[in-house]
Amino acid sequence: MSEKNTTEGRITFTLAGALAGARRCVPIAISGCGIGLVFGTLAGQAGLGAGEAVLMSALVFSGAAQFVVLGLWVAPLPVATIVFATLVVGLRHVLMGVALAPVFSKLPRLKAYGSAFFMADENWALTLGEFAKGRRDAAFLEGGGLLMFLAWTGSTFAGGTLSGVMEDPSRWGLDFAFTAVFLALITGMWKGRSNILPWTVAAAVAVAAHHSLPGQWYILLGGLAGSFAGVARRGH
Amino acid sequence: MHAVAIDPGTLFTIALMALATYVTRAGGLWLASRFDLSERAGAWLDHIPGAILVSLVAPTILMGGPVKVFAALAVVIVSLRTRSLPAAMVTGVGTVLALRALQANLL
Numbered sequence: 644m645s646e647k648n649t650t651e652g653r654i655t656f657t658l659a660g661a662l663a664g665a666r667r668c669v670p671i672a673i674s675g676c677g678i679g680l681v682f683g684t685l686a687g688q689a690g691l692g693a694g695e696a697v698l699m700s701a702l703v704f705s706g707a708a709q710f711v712v713l714g715l716w717v718a719p720l721p722v723a724t725i726v727f728a729t730l731v732v733g734l735r736h737v738l739m740g741v742a743l744a745p746v747f748s749k750l751p752r753l754k755a756y757g758s759a760f761f762m763a764d765e766n767w768a769l770t771l772g773e774f775a776k777g778r779r780d781a782a783f784l785e786g787g788g789l790l791m792f793l794a795w796t797g798s799t800f801a802g803g804t805l806s807g808v809m810e811d812p813s814r815w816g817l818d819f820a821f822t823a824v825f826l827a828l829i830t831g832m833w834k835g836r837s838n839i840l841p842w843t844v845a846a847a848v849a850v851a852a853h854h855s856l857p858g859q860w861y862i863l864l865g866g867l868a869g870s871f872a873g874v875a876r877r878g879h
Numbered sequence: 880m881h882a883v884a885i886d887p888g889t890l891f892t893i894a895l896m897a898l899a900t901y902v903t904r905a906g907g908l909w910l911a912s913r914f915d916l917s918e919r920a921g922a923w924l925d926h927i928p929g930a931i932l933v934s935l936v937a938p939t940i941l942m943g944g945p946v947k948v949f950a951a952l953a954v955v956i957v958s959l960r961t962r963s964l965p966a967a968m969v970t971g972v973g974t975v976l977a978l979r980a981l982q983a984n985l986l
Contacts, residue, residue: 740907
């Protein structure tokens with residue numbers, strides 16, 4: 644049974660694991676720099692100083708949430724709306740954290756909850772890929788996340804100071820970089836025909852929700868619908 | 880111009896955003912370690928990563944027009960053959976760029 648894969652074996656948290664995570668995240672961090680440049684530039688146009696933009700990138704560390712709130716960033720700041728939007732965009736993290744829990748709940752609290760800060764879509768997916776291969780070094784998540792953090796904050800600063808460098812990422816095809824990485828990860832997760840139903844349901848619900856609901860609800864709803872469809876199928 | 884000056888109201892808003900995001904990042908771990916998971920819940924967990932990743936990409940690809948559909952196919956073929964993340968990324972970005980250039984020249 645595949646769910647046992649995530650609980651068997653000794654769980655470690657080593658420097659070697661962190662370095663392995665950082666190495667695997669290099670291409671992601673590079674394309675993340677392109678997005679960070681765009682964020683820094685747009686933040687400048689929204690009235691945030693370079694220092695404020697970097698502070699947001701360092702403390703919030705979530706591209707999706709940060710781009711969404713830029714659209715709300717008008718004086719006087721609608722603080723409650725901004726914070727609520729951030730919370731809604733971040734809800735998918737709850738589901739992602741649940742998926743990491745079989746391994747991370749066995750770590751000392753400081754390491755587990757310290758790592759949680761660095762959990763982004765990309766290093767989370769890579770970490771689950773490592774666990775699925777039987778590797779159990781939980782520092783992989785933080786290593787990759789730290790590199791992405793440096794790339795994200797550094798490029799935010801660059802974008803905020805050198806404004807207008809990359810106003811349109813689609814001109815460089817960069818809008819597709821993350822999609823390509825996610826697709827490659829999905830391809831690696833293919834286990835057979837049992838994936839067809841949950842993935843079809845996830846795709847259908849995500850497209851429908853993307854079409855009819857604002858913001859990032861489609862990720863959460865698609866993820867919930869697809870994973871429940873997978874369990875329902877297994878039950879018969 | 881004070882590029883590094885930070886407005887107190889902005890700082891306050893960013894701090895609350897940081898708190899909201901961290902709560903979501905730590906929340907799943909906290910919930911799952913508080914409550915014992917049944918075998919059925921374990922099976923559900925197994926399906927979450929794939930379902931979330933599919934949900935992340937499906938609207939981009941399926942509503943992104945023929946360029947993105949073709950680029951997605953190219954990425955899937957390359958990653959099945961090579962199992963390499965950088966190769967998949969270069970293929971995706973390269974295919975999108977090439978097809979957009981082609982489209983622009985044909986119109």
